[in-house]
Amino acid sequence: MSAAYRKDHLTINLGTDFHSYDNSKTKRKSLIRAWRRLSRLQRSVICMMLILGMLCSGYIVPAIYSDYHMMDNQLDTVGTRNRLNLHDTDRLNTKDQLEFEKNKLEKIEGLKKKAREQLQGIMAKVNAGHKKAVPFGKDELMVPPVGKDRLMVPPVGKDNVLVLQPPINDDDIHGRANEQIAAPDGGEDEDGKKPSISNYDYFKERKENSQQKAVVSAFKDAWKAYKTYAWGHDELKPVSKTHSTWFDVGLTILDSLDTLVVLGLKKEFEEAKEWVQKELTFDKDRSVNLFEITIRALGGLLSAFHLTGESVFKEKAKDLGDRLMPCFNTESKVPYSDVNLRTGKARSPNWGPDSSTSEVSTLLLEFCDLTHITGDPKYEDVATKVSQHLHALPKPNGLVPIFINAQTGNFRPSATITLGARGDSYYEYLLKQWIQTGKKLDTSKDDYVQAMEGVKEKLIRKSEPNKLTFVGELLSGRTFSPKMDHLVCFLPGTLALGHHNGLPDDHMELAKELMNTCYEMYRRMATKLSPEITYFNMAPGAPEDLIVKPLDAHNLLRPETVESLLYLYRFTGDKKYRDWGWQIFQAFEKYTKVPGMGYSSINNVKSLKPSFKDKLESFFLAETLKYLYLLFSDDPNLLPLDKFVFNTEAHPLPIYNS
Template structure:
């Protein structure tokens, strides 16, 4: 990964923290005219989202020009029989394709590029980007195969139908679908009823099918459902949910969502606290009957990738409740990360820096900042890589009237 891509990933962190006012000269030389396959989802949330965010934070037209160039090069992904995008795009040749082993895309990936493409249309007054991603949301909204608002993990790009049905999770391959339902609704000024309907239905589905409590500890957690069989495992990724629920309540949604958010936040905290290192495993397994709350994770699950989800939710919870314990928990996590973390190789460093510089450090800084106008949650919505994008109605921008 180039130094520019690392800068782009963390640009809004340093700008948001008011720590830099300059840009590397390599930004001007940046070219996307490369014969290379990229992942639509990863490139959108990291590079496109980063460029759009840097444009808003700096006012430098260069970032918007680069964003438009990249967004246009990603558009071939949407040229499928179903309008559900392929996972991979060659940004030099203008071709797109699914992975070699399947014609499926993950639901999280195809429904978590919307904030960025919508914002690109909003800024350029070119509707093609928003039209493409809105069509995906319309299709998913109407699809059979949901389970009280919960969606399967995969969707076929040829048929446009869910595949591998019967498995429901808020972890990998589905997580940001739920996050982006709420955030698109907020981004657009709370006017798109289908997004709100799908989000509220999903929250009820989560409470009905995936929420459980441990035995003596009475920790509330989110498990997984596989063909009606419950699995008491929770990815660290799921710790995005307390913050998302709290953001929804702040935006006028049912107050009882905050009760669930507070319970889940306690659980995410315990996923750190109960570990010997003070760092959460990638996946936690819960004991619903015995004395021990967290059971031993498998060796493959015991690592920590410096993921941001827990500190992200701590930031939201503190902003909305002002309860100092959330800052205390964040401080404990920061100390443990600084004490324990080391990078055995350059590749490991660069991979972890995506999360650590672009998201984890940003949310920790915002958690400890007393300036609530710094990236105010009444003015900005964060994409799933923590890049702030403006809420349209707050900034009184003229909305495009696309086919919604």
């Protein structure tokens, strides 16, 4: 038995040390023997094939190298006006893409030629010395369409800027009906400023009621603290009396520029403008989120330019816009979520391969406006392609999942559907894109109307016992959840804005119902401030409509409810909306104010002694206080909603072709 076992045994040595068995010498001997076994003819054929291969390589490799550089040089000659500002590593590298660029350039040049022909009459007047500018919206200033439902603004004047302005009503505050304030050549005026889009004198002494004065006082307290402890940094930490850095671009200053103008704070505005002129630089080796820096920084600069005419804001906006362009260098046309401001390297977010749907779809207002003030179509072009791509994707009931992949261009299967975080501003911008273009972008309006029908069918429910109307979510795109973010409270205002612009009456009815629910989310809390997330009770016989979990009870000083209150008050005149806004402001004063240090987010709205989170969000100054000031204003000429559309960070941008 023992002998048989030894006979059948097989040993394998898997050693890895230096002295392991090496059969390489034997292999080399085998190859030599194989070569020697070949006949003389066979050896000659092999040698000839090797020589022929080397000769071919000598001709082919230089030809490929030369062709590559020829194509690279051709790409460099295509004007930067119609091409993304990309790194050398991101350049187009196929003949098909090169041909596409050439065709696009030819189409744009053709459209420019048509536009110039239409503008000959205007330019003749300018060249003849006419000082009166052409009124906006007249027949002779027709802007040719580019693509489907999209507008391109041709360059005019020595700065290649076509300055557009909505018509001014006869009851304008300055009484200058239909007067264009733009310099006819697009240049600077006597004060060295670019012309403003608005005739409203924001820094003129004005009458303010006690509620407006209270809002101004709150802003000045927060601004003073920011200036003392965080000047030039992104955001203030009021409890620890220090600052936080996110994008390292002085985010609070950029986000607050137009609020300073709207509140008439000239001294503070001049301080902020000086910082922008002398200190602001976007040449930072730092990756930033495309969505956040677009709505806050780019939106703030664009709005400040339109309200004041200060050319420094346009220059900084263009610089930032150029640095964001590499995000759009994807085959799918869905942009990357992040980009390094210095290197231009764009990428997906750190947390995964997908981008948030709301982030990639909330760009067109800002990039379209940047095209309008610079005359360069590239900004509107890339953002429009994103919008067109999203329009073409299948969207059951008009509703979209909250994640989309920048590489494939497709939504993530079975992702949550919500009008809250990561979904909200997709729906908001569908409507506002249509309004911004003078109601010409019908695809956006159609998508918005379809989406609102989907919301009513799939997401609207009533709570128990008081039948509050709320907007829930579809988990994995299928299972209903009675969860509603505070972010969803943008919807009443958006529905009311749509109704004001001719959409169905049931949109306003739903807006009023949801507005009441959002107010109840404040009124029923101990602090009279809304939690970040609320669940609604749908069980028959339930004693309370609202359920707030401990981890959802914080308040971040968000603006969505007071934003909607502004729209509802302006469109209905019902003073209860103004009263609700005043109650919310008083709650902010009582529970979120840090003595001598402005305001801070709080941890628990259900506690009468909530602790501070030690952060003053820039949107409290940019949005919340601005919307409250406008809500309490009796001046119909202060940012009228027929002339301006607010981006999702409350930065007013002009409506073109209104």
